[in-house]
Structure formats: C-alpha cells, structure tokens
Amino acid sequence: DFKKAISAGNRAVEMQPEENVQLLSDMYALLADAYNSDKQYKLSDENFDQALELTPDNPTTLNNYSYYLSERGVRLVDAERMSKKSLTLSPNQPTFLDTYGWILYKQGKYGEAKEYIQKAIDAMGNDADGTLWDHLGDIQYKLKDTTGAVASWEKAKLKGADALEIDKKIKASTS
Numbered sequence: 001d002f003k004k005a006i007s008a009g010n011r012a013v014e015m016q017p018e019e020n021v022q023l024l025s026d027m028y029a030l031l032a033d034a035y036n037s038d039k040q041y042k043l044s045d046e047n048f049d050q051a052l053e054l055t056p057d058n059p060t061t062l063n064n065y066s067y068y069l070s071e072r073g074v075r076l077v078d079a080e081r082m083s084k085k086s087l088t089l090s091p092n093q094p095t096f097l098d099t100y101g102w103i104l105y106k107q108g109k110y111g112e113a114k115e116y117i118q119k120a121i122d123a124m125g126n127d128a129d130g131t132l133w134d135h136l137g138d139i140q141y142k143l144k145d146t147t148g149a150v151a152s153w154e155k156a157k158l159k160g161a162d163a164l165e166i167d168k169k170i171k172a173s174t175s
Contacts, residue, residue: 063083098131130158
C-alpha cells in the first residue's frame with residue numbers, strides 16, 4: 001500500500017531530528033522509493049535529491065535513484081554519473097554493476113553494457129537472478145547475437161523472470 005507507506009514516510013521525516021543526518025537521509029530515500037513505486041516521479045526525484053544532499057556518498061541511494069531514472073529513460077547522463085559514483089564507492093557490487101550496465105544499454109552503448117551485466121552475473125554466480133539474465137538477453141539481441149539472447153532469456157525464465165514477457169521477446173527475435 002504505497003499511499004500508506006508515503007504517509008508514514010512523510011511522518012517519519014517530520015519526526016526525525018535534523019542532526020541525525022544519516023537516518024534522515026535514509027528516510028528520504030525510502031520515501032523516494034515509495035513515491036517511485038506509486039509513479040509519483042517528481043516527488044520521488046525530489047526526495048532522492050534531499051537524501052543525496054544530506055549524504056552525497058550513499059552508494060545505495062545513488063544506485064536506486066540512477067536505476068529508477070534509467071527505467072523511466074530520463075536524465076540518463078545524470079543516472080550514469082550517479083551509478084558510476086556508486087560503483088566507485090562500492091566496487092564490484094552486483095546490483096550496482098547491473099544498474100550501470102542497464103544505463104549504458106539505455107544509452108545505446110551495448111558493448112560496454114554487456115561487460116557490466118556480465119560482471120554482475122559472474123559476481124552472483126548461480127545466484128544471478130532472472131532480471132540479470134533478461135538484461136543480458138536484451139543486450140545480446142541489440143548486438144545481433146540472437147542465439148545468445150534466446151539462451152539468456154531462457155535462463156531468465158528459469159530464474160523467475162516474467163515468462164510471458166520473455167516468450168514475447170523470444171518470439172519476436174526468431175520471427
């Protein structure tokens with residue numbers, strides 16, 4: 001229930017002492033997540049900005065903000081900068097590698113994107129989830145590696161990605 005989460009988050013921000021910078025920043029970031037999930041993007045961005053104003057070197061906030069921007073296909077230069085900073089602060093973190101790779105994909109930098117997504121998959125090993133494999137398949141398809149894309153998408157389905165969406169991609173790529 002995003003509306004209740006937003007209400008509780010705003011109340012938590014109001015109650016938080018200003019001197020507790022880290023916790024206040026975390027509250028803004030959680031509120032930003034809730035707003036994003038509720039598709040209130042302007043408020044999401046404003047709360048992420050507040051969080052980063054308080055703690056500009058929070059790698060998780062940088063990563064989440066940049067990923068949401070990339071999913072919306074907006075401010076990709078800002079998203080790339082924030083994502084790269086999260087990787088500088090937390091090198092080889094698989095989620096952050098995936099985000100950076102996905103931003104590069106959204107920018108049409110498919111070769112670089114594949115490197116980062118593959119690093120994320122390698123870092124996760126058998127725990128690499130369906131989203132990672134789906135992202136790799138999308139990149140491989142753009143790189144005209146249909147066979148690799150289909151294999152990655154099949155793996156994505158096995159790892160829990162949306163089978164209907166994956167099947168649509170496979171059908172479209174082999175028609």
